[in-house]
Amino acid sequence: MKNFVYFDYGGSHTSVIAAGIHAGLLDPHNPPDDKALSQFPYFDETTPDDFGKMKHLGTHPEGHRIYCLGTKSSTTGPLLEGMAELQNAAGQFIFCDTMPYVNTTLRIGGWLSRGIGLSVLGRPLVYRGIRKEYGKIADFVKACAHHQGGNKN
């Protein structure tokens, strides 16, 4: 049993969607519509207190626990892996960086919605940005799960 941690800067968009796909809460082949995204747990809901907290999205049928994480940094992968190693837990954690899937639309939408609290303006952009990258995120989740030994359904 492993802990899969999908992480990005804010921990509320690409990491949540990737974790949702891996946990089987989202169909990897069909991007969710606006309503489904707005109701999805933790999606576009980060508060400053959430940074650094691993939020549990679900458990894979094989027992792997799936989390999302906001690190407030764009280069945290080596640090996270190093910390797990220093805690003698490197084999128990798989850290997957979803920052490469944060496109410009998502950046602007995320900043408007979570950064300055204008979710009315930001959310439509966030939805559009996520749908644009959805296929790539689904492929990444598949690759992450398979390469790291956690078979995805």
Place this chain on the structure above:
Amino acid sequence: MLRLVLITKGGIKIKYLLVGKDSLLATMIVAHGLMGFDEVAADKDFVDKSHQQSGSIISVGKDSIGNEIFCAIHQYPGIVVRINEEIKMLKESPVSELRTIPVLTDLGGVPFLIALSRLPGIGAWFDNWARSSVLSRKQQLIEKGQVLRVMNEPGMEPQGRPAAAKPQI
């Protein structure tokens, strides 16, 4: 003293991860203070620039009783402390071998120089300037590490409370 002997005889070693905000060089100098050094022969090549930018953890060495010291950089050290606690809670054996210590230092304009050091071409010049500025504060940084050493003395909880002694069998 008795407490120290009991801990080292039991083989309990702590790993310290010092997390600086801006400069890895400054954090490593603080780490040497934590390890008990009064002086450190740090120069501009003490830390490779790639380490500063990679975000990976650097091993500094061991202190006199064998605790291992590591350094890393994150813009928000408090977040690293929280992530470490999360890893501790989720892993199978919740005994923590790693103690994270945020290192908050007043480095004046160094963070700005470090940001400029990422510029292509002229970045190296700003990098040198940043390193010189950090080295000019070397003694102050070592003293900061020595204060952290006292605050994180073995057998003490991070808040400075003595650890509860286990009865001897």
